Amino acid sequence: MGTVATREEVLAAAGRARVAAAELAPLTRGEKDAALHAMAEALVERTEEIVLANARDIAAGREAGLSEGLIDRLTLTSQRIAAIAAALVEVAALPDPVGEVVRGYRLANGLDLRQVRVPLGVVGMIYEARPNVTVDAAGLCLKSGNAALLRGSASAYESNQALVEVLREAASKAGMPQDAIQLVPGVDRDSVHHLMSARGLVDVIIPRGGAGLIQTVVENSTVPVIETGVGNCHVYVDASAELDMAERIVVNSKTHRPSVCNAAESLLVHADLVGSGGLDRLLRALDAAGVTLHADPAALARAEAVGVPAVAATEEDWAAEYLSMDMAVAVVDDLDAGIEHIRRWTSRHTEAIVASDERAIRHFVSRMDSAAIMVNASTRFTDGGELGLGAEIGISTQKMHARGPMGLAEMTSTSWICVGDGQIRS
Amino acid sequence: MGTVATREEVLAAAGRARVAAAELAPLTRGEKDAALHAMAEALVERTEEIVLANARDIAAGREAGLSEGLIDRLTLTSQRIAAIAAALVEVAALPDPVGEVVRGYRLANGLDLRQVRVPLGVVGMIYEARPNVTVDAAGLCLKSGNAALLRGSASAYESNQALVEVLREAASKAGMPQDAIQLVPGVDRDSVHHLMSARGLVDVIIPRGGAGLIQTVVENSTVPVIETGVGNCHVYVDASAELDMAERIVVNSKTHRPSVCNAAESLLVHADLVGSGGLDRLLRALDAAGVTLHADPAALARAEAVGVPAVAATEEDWAAEYLSMDMAVAVVDDLDAGIEHIRRWTSRHTEAIVASDERAIRHFVSRMDSAAIMVNASTRFTDGGELGLGAEIGISTQKMHARGPMGLAEMTSTSWICVGDGQIRS
Secondary structure, three states: OOOOOOHHHHHHHHHHHHHHHHHHOOOOHHHHHHHHHHHHHHHHHOHHHHHHHHHHHHHHHHHOOOOHHHHHHHOOOHHHHHHHHHHHHHHHHOOOOOOOEEEEEEOOOOOEEEEEEEEOOEEEEEEOOOOHHHHHHHHHHHHOOOEEEEEOOHHHHHHHHHHHHHHHHHHHHOOOOOOOEEEOOOOOHHHHHHHHOOEOOEOEEEEEOOHHHHHHHHHHOOOOEOOEOOOOEEEEEOOOOOHHHHHHHHHHHHHOOOOOOOOEEEEEEEOHHHHOOHHHHHHHHHHHOOOEEEEOHHHHHHHHHOOOOEEEOOHHHHHOOOOOOEEEEEEEOOHHHHHHHHHHHOOOOEEEEEOOOHHHHHHHHHHOOOOEEEEEEOHHHOOOOOOOOOOOOEEEOOOOOOOEEEOOHHHEEEEEEEEEEEEOOO | OOOOOOHHHHHHHHHHHHHHHHHHOOOOHHHHHHHHHHHHHHHHHOHHHHHHHHHHHHHHHHHOOOOHHHHHHHOOOHHHHHHHHHHHHHHHHOOOOOOOEEEEEEOOOOOEEEEEEEEOOEEEEEEOOOOHHHHHHHHHHHHOOOEEEEEOOHHHHHHHHHHHHHHHHHHHHOOOOOOOEEEOOOOOHHHHHHHHOOEOOEOEEEEEOOHHHHHHHHHHOOOOEOOEOOOOEEEEEOOOOOHHHHHHHHHHHHHOOOOOOOOEEEEEEEOHHHHHOHHHHHHHHHHHOOOEEEEOHHHHHHHHHHOOOEEEOOHHHHHOOOOOOEEEEEEEOOHHHHHHHHHHHOOOOEEEEEOOOHHHHHHHHHHOOOOEEEEEEOHHHOOOOOOOOOOOOEEEOOOOOOOEEEOOHHHEEEEEEEEEEEEOOO
16 A cells, blocks of 8 residues: 655655756746646546545545545545636636745845745645645645645545646646655655654645644644644624624624634623623624524623523633634623733634724734734635635744735745846955 | 753743733834834943953853953953944834735725734844844844844853843833843753743744754754754856956955855856866965865866865865855856756855856756845845845745845734725625
């Protein structure tokens, strides 16, 4: 099966990726887009063999007792493969980030400076479950001139192998370097550790998956990591909020797609809204939408008063990323108390304020420490597609390099190019 | 002496920095600049006590047998303190990076987006020798809204303590949070390790110093690191180079200040220049400037032929960052061979090409993988001041976050601020 790999095998793959990266960097947009189109066509043409490989993963998954939810996420159909291929074509339609001049000017001594986007080099992706990530990541890496080292989950190994074989063959025929796209050899835990130790060969590792996976990578990698995706997002409803808007935003942030990182997990309500009936209205709306409320004493009292079921919140609720139809609710004395609660408990992904008082909004925005801050809008907008980045390889929750949704530009570094006619320092 | 610190003490300092960072983020440029001016004045006013503390370090250094060079770098005089204070005033004169809108646009649904610079938060600096770095780093961190956790070398402990006490008192009187500037408790190795383990409290660690220090930090830190400063810089002289210009640039790159990271260490000469006399001229010029040549067989033969002393280069020479009046010299068959040599041996800091053939220049530039590429200019220009960044906290040789000279903008992250009037996702 080739499912166990030595450190040497993983480093050799990284070394081949490094060679490919050098060849990818100077390619033109036209050359890369042609390859992306060829890859999309090959996926559709070779649907049958991909589905067959996928069937082996599914059979193994059922034997291992995977839940129906996970089996569904693992499953590739011809329809899904067509959608995955279409996403590659969409990536081809995006501008090439490589070569973009970030800034440039002429110095007093006549040197012409340009700070220009260049590929990162070799990008390692470590991810779980869905095989579509394999194709998405390969496409985004190729477009941004990076060599991709892909490490999907063991449960999708056969599917990922088939997909990568199809992509490699098509890319290579279209003139891309042989090893622009590779699966990391091995599916055991050791192979992940070998990848994380390949500093100098791999330029960055992007983990995508649950909190446990991300924590493991962050703590063990000597290769620089971009931390992604844990979202304990808050909605703060100010005393000055329009209640119609607040209800709409709170319900949408929580229930539109509760299983994703930009769904809201905690609701903070200004104390003035307890007496005014505003809190009651929000509790009723969440209950009507099917949300289980985890309430602090003040919110619990109002829930009981208006006949909405709720359970008492503990500290764990303030920290929880439920990813389900649960929401923690707290009443805060004022704006600063709301800010303090968020700064204490947030994972720094996305926070929203609903308010009409401009001074309150400015105060809130300047004191948040999160990747995205929504003013009178749903937390669900923190997404590369929604924010106009065109595509997304993940949502960074760290401050270094990239923060928030990462599109093609975030898959690049920069170089300073300084052109003179003999300038020296004196 | 308080020179040994427990993990709890270091983490407590980081926790206080975190609180200070929250207070620093919303401060205005005016408030921060006033504090920088007050800090500069206080350094000058309290010169005497700083010099006294410094004398204790110098006495201890002499006792420990530090070289005169190191003693000189450690020494603070009233003149040097005035220069350090003047640098703070210069930082005050630079624009505030916080709040700069990096990009912004309105979405189809009416959401107004702005990607805005925000402070990184808590910046840990680990550095060697010169106590002026203490003040520089404190000033750059403050201006960019970051709390500074400073860890200088044990040999400068007394000086750093005195400097930080002066800076803290002045900053605090000017309205800055108490712990915006702190020395990391302890001077033993453990305290560095405690700092590097403070993930979640410290946002980034910037090591400045020798290759050993940087390697230790990169390999052991769970806090994200910005790798700085090792420079094995190359000058490639093409067959199309103007020889006057080549001579000037090679000599300047090597000899203008050989002890710094942007000094050139290797010279690569196109084979056509062997027969034409071009190589001979470069060898003579370097020799006349006092450079010891470490030459490959082809260059060695020419050196002997023209009576210039040279030693035979080994592989170690291609990898060396001499930081001295030594230079490795190799003859390369053609442009691609030069590129291959550089890609194999470079530390990805700065490479220069001297050429008049535009096609050769484009080919070279697009195949380099370094922070800065100089076309017909000295490698010595890779410097924040020279490139117009106004100030510099270090030169990043990694690709993540910042690359090349790091000014104030590189001390920031960004947040997405999305302003709507009730937008939800459907």
